[in-house]
Amino acid sequence: MQKYLLRLLGFTLILGALPTVIIGIASYYIATQDIEEKVNEGNLQLLQQTQMRVEQTLRSMELSALQFVNSSLVKGSMNESLTGEDFIQVRELMTGLYNMQSKAVVKQAYLMNIEKDWAVSLNGLKLADSMDNKKEFLAYAKQPESIFWNTRDIGSVNTALESDTTSELTSAPSETISLVYKIPLAPKTNTPKGLLVVQISTSEIHGGLTAKNTLGNNYVLDKTGMAFLSTASDKEANSEINHIIQDRVSNQLQKQGFFKAKIGDKNMGVSYLSSGNNSWTFVNVVSIEEITKGSKKIAILTAGVCGFILLLVLIFAFYGSRRMYTPIRSLLEFMKKMDTDANPERLGTDEWSYIKESLQSLFVSRGRLEKQMQGQSAHLKEFFVLKLFTGQISDSDFLYRSRMYGFPIEWDHLGVLTVQIDNLQDTRYQEQDRELLLFAINNIVGELLPQQSRFSPILLNESQVTLLAVSTDQTQDLKTYFYQTAELIKSTVEQYLQLQVSIGISASFDKLSYTVKAYGESLTALKSRISLGPDIIVHYEDMEQNGNTETAVYAHLKVVEDQLIQALKDVQLPKAVDIFNQYLSSILHKDGFLHEHHILLMQVMARILLIVQDRGVSVKKVLDGDGDIERFLKLQTREEISLWFQSRLFAPVVRILTEKADTQFLNIADRLMRMIHEQYDQEMTLESCASALNFHPVYLSRVFKKEIGVSFSDYLSEYRMNMAKVMLETTNLKISEIGEKLQYKNISAFIRTFRKTFGMTPGSYRELLDQK
Template sequence: MRLRGMITRRFPRYMMLLLAFTLLIGAIPVLSLGLYSYYVAAGDVEQKTKESNMQLLSQTQMYIEQLKKTTELTGNQFARSPLVAAALSAPIDVEEHIQIRDLYSGLYNLQTFSSVSEAYLIDLQHDWVLNFTSVNSLNGLSFKDRLPVYANHPNNMFWDTGYLPSDGGAAPPGTGNDTIRLVQKLPILPFTHQPKGFLIIEIDKPRLRAMLTDNTKEQMGKVYVMDYTGLDFLDRRDEEATHYAAMNKRIAESIASSGQSSGYMYGRIDNRDMVFTYRQSSYNEWIYVSAVSLKELTRETRKIATGTVVASSLVLIVVGLLAWFITRRMYSPIRRLAEMTEAVSIGESGGKDEFSSLEKRFDILFSNSQNMQQQMQDQLAQLKQFLMLKLLAGQLSESEFTYRSALFGFPAGWKRLAVLTLQIDTLQDTRYGEHDKELLLFAIQNMVGELIAPEVLFSPVLVNQSQVNMVASGLEDEGELRTYYYGLCDLIKSKVMEFLKVSISIGISSPFEQTSYVVRAYNESLEALKRRVYLGSGMIIHYGDTEPGLSNMAAAAYTQIKWTEDQLIQALSLGDTEKATDWFDTYVSELSESNLSTKEYPVFMMQLVSRIYQIVQEKGGTVHHVLGERASYARLMRLNAVDDIAAWFKRDLIQPVGLFLAGLEDSQYVSIANKIIQLIKEGYSRDMTLEGCAEEMKFHPVYLGRVFKRETGMTFSEYLVNYRMTLAKEWLENTNMKVSDISDRLNYSNTTAFIRSFRKVVGITPGQFRTNQQKQA
């Protein structure tokens, strides 16, 4: 504590907060400007790099397409020459040196670029192939198996990258992965899908890759070419190419779906963040891609970041020095004021800062009298309520109450008193829950204190679930008193509904003169409220208007109520929820008409709840599992109106029990049906009847038939016949058993009866069925 005080005196909290605020005001613009400058510069660098890569890709595309177009042009000129046409018209003669020399010369002229590694002139009809070095038969051609694929290609001239669509994306045997071929069907005119020969020019992939690298050597990262499916046909199928395969597929799919032939895409390769710049050629749909690491891309931005950090740090140091100077100047008046009031003790806790300490000191100096007055007012209100609670409990004599009543300023000079007890009817269908009840009663008590003049109202109190008021009056006439108290109650009820949207009922006791009768008057108001069971909710009930209930019911009425209760329980036990609900409505109506006393009505209700509990337990269930916590005696005792009690019985007792019994019944039906099916499977070869199954299962045949039809949709006889015909079809199809033998095994009296039954179910005779199955096999 001493160390904390030393630190506080040396570094006052408010001064530190003021310093921090000043630093924050100066630092935020500096940091914001620095970060903005850095991100703008970094974005410009990245964008310019992307544009540069796109330009390089465009140059690369133009370079490669120029190579391809030149190769196609020279190949097309050679293929159209009369020399080639004459060579394909007859078998080549190796002794025709002039012809072969001219063909060699034409092939050599195809080497426009150094990347052309080989060229082939192929005659399919006369079985010969001519390349740069020799003339051979087609059997010596390494990619002879590739020629049918070329012949079936829809185009007369096309490029084979080694992965034509007809190959399923895989390199066929003999093609090699390091060659790209320009294939020209011969003759060029007329165009045919069955050519006489081919002119094939091969370009080495390694040379093309080397040319690609030389053309883009100033670019960062990797540059490669792939087809429209995303296949990098120039790669070496190494580990690096495999890592790029998924990203290449994404690029191809993006181009196909969006229709954009160029763009940028970000990805992650080998734990490196990459940016991919791509461009698709409209000439042959090849896609040119540049893959650059973001780390390399942003290398130039690090210099900008370093300069930004240094500049921002210098500015922050200057701002810090200015903030310290300004803070000391601004804090000096506060320090002097704290020193002036330091003599006022505020305890060891002090305050969070200098201002809170000063506030506490000023409160101590100027608010003692106000605090004392407020404490007296609070204690007086509590004492008044405590006095009323003792009076209602019968713990005060009349003389003692009279003395304290004058001391606390209770109403005086009255001629009559009455107790008004308020209770909330129900919170169902309102925005409140049960946990809000006490808060609502407290709010109602405050409203009563505002609606009734303090000259006639003794201190309102809360007792259990009731709000109790003792109200004085200067009237003596019985009729005028009733009108007066009823008017007060009607005003309270309407205001509560207006502001709280809650229905309440109010019980009014008989008027009395001496406070010693207050306990009896309180009980009278509670007794009046119990009549809500018959009268409904939202009532104002005067005790004098209630007739005492009959302590003994007439024997006939009691017998009728018990009989109705038995019918209700019987219907519910059978799972007939709708009928049980109708009997419950009759039961409630009979109870209301019997004019029970308010003490007898809950007894009947609790007996009915107990019998419903007994149904659940007899069926093997538990009350808590089937009904839950809402279906409890305590819940019933908190309900006051007949409508609420009836709704509770139907919703929380009758319906859950009905669902529970229906579930048990469905489970029992399924078990019975499965047992009958098992008996059919075991006894299909002998005489079987529903009566025999009923005798074995100890059930009535009519009941078994109804249950079986409900679960399977067929009668017992229909199911038995269908099962036997299913076995018959299986034996006819998979065995050589005679029809007569099958008839005997299925317990038919003769073969004719079996055939008739089979034809009725299947639609054809057993012999026709076996013949059809043999034809299908």
């Protein structure tokens, strides 16, 4: 006995200690990761706020400068040679330069006319040749952009690009940055008439970077990757980080992100965010040690809490195990008294197994009972209606059940509508979809008809059946209501499922016990499809009642059967189909044959299979066992019968007799690819191609994806993008014209697709070609 107590104690200790250790380790790890992620997210948000503050300042200055450049004063002055005598016009220009003050304070501004050799600044009018920074301005004019921000002298920039980056690392931070506008702005030229140069202090940018961030350091990289606001020591310390960021941004890998790097002997976390406006990159560098400083405190606290919990687990495990073992001992003693055949030695070594087996037997029995009851409530309504249609419920039980399930109670007459699918062979569905389609029709009926006018729709014998309740006793009104309801169901099914169905309507009745008979009447009405054809609504009372059944004469059918057999032996499939259709017309045009047609058709089937057997071929190569026969017996319309015989008998028999297989392979994918290559600049869809190739779009899509490896739309888009690339290389068409030629109605969609395919916009690709 004591062995089990020790095992129980050990198990309790493990059970209590193991989760505590796992939770402690997991909580420390999760807390560390969470703190690091939160800090990174906070730094990224601060970077976004910093970017918005800085770019708001820059955009404000760009807007003020653009308004000044487009003013009539500047446009008129650019065509004149200003001198000291034009002091009024010069003063107006100086005033306009001064009024460009917005959120940023303008340190100096120049309006320079290169052609007329004059320049107006905040200090007055000068000759352009006498300016100290004329070479710098002429270098501005040679830049490819019409509007840009310069973070250093153009001359020093060009020198730095041609040499190594040592000078950049040792250079002092820039004191000013310059906004440059070429006049005129368009077209792009290296020889503009003039320039507008606005210089603002870098302290304006520094002011935007002063975020309330106690962790890390913020700085900005220009489009060349230079930290133009940083000191020489900071540049040198962060040079490797700046190179990594520049490589990621320039290679289009990631416009924003986070990575870890090492500066000296410190592990640093770097968050960066690239601006799409001026290609500046905002960077935050934070020490990993600072981030994880709080997690170390959490680790100490977690270790202390876990140790305390382990101590409590040990105490409670000891006393709890002893108390837990007391009822087990009592139960075991009780079971030993009740079980006279029990072996005391076996019970002493494995008493828990004995108790466990008893309890396990109890729980297994309980589980079986729960599984039997599970889900029954969801089908009680359908089960009740099914019992009603099979005659298993009485009128006296109806009132109680109807109130329980919410069925109609107050009604005058009832009627049964039975819906059956006509034919699936000429639709997009397969025969194995029949049950799923009936389920869909049942759902449509349930949603279409109000609950107060019907019982729960059910599926019964490959039919969808609905019991309608009507509060009227006028015969004509009843028939009208039943027919309108059937027409509504039929049209809705055709609309949503593109499926033809037929509906049989029973005669009206006023007692629930007549439901079984009414269901039989609706099925009888549906049998008229054999002679009337599919896609019909038939009321049982409208069927022609003919009590004098004519005696069938089969002599002429024997002649038609012989002609059919001969046509199959002669391997004349079209002729055999025509003869069989004549045979169907002969046996289906009279009521006397309606209930005998299956027997006659079985006779024809046997004679056809005899042809195959006479040539030593197994019947299994024509019919797939009992499944085909069962399907044949369920055929309800003439079209179904005709198609079944053509596909399941005539075609296989002709194929076997001719011993030829159709080896011609039609490479659908190659034809579809050829259409794309020839018609890529025309409006084309998968549906239009499917119509041209006489295939269903879904089938065509699957074949193309299987053989080519990509979908039709992806292949068409990729081919059009390749052709767009060729047009950019070989023509002077505008980007919008190329997009329209490739059937992109929205130029933004064309640019977005091109960038997704090649990693750059069409304009950037054309500029790259021009530079090459």
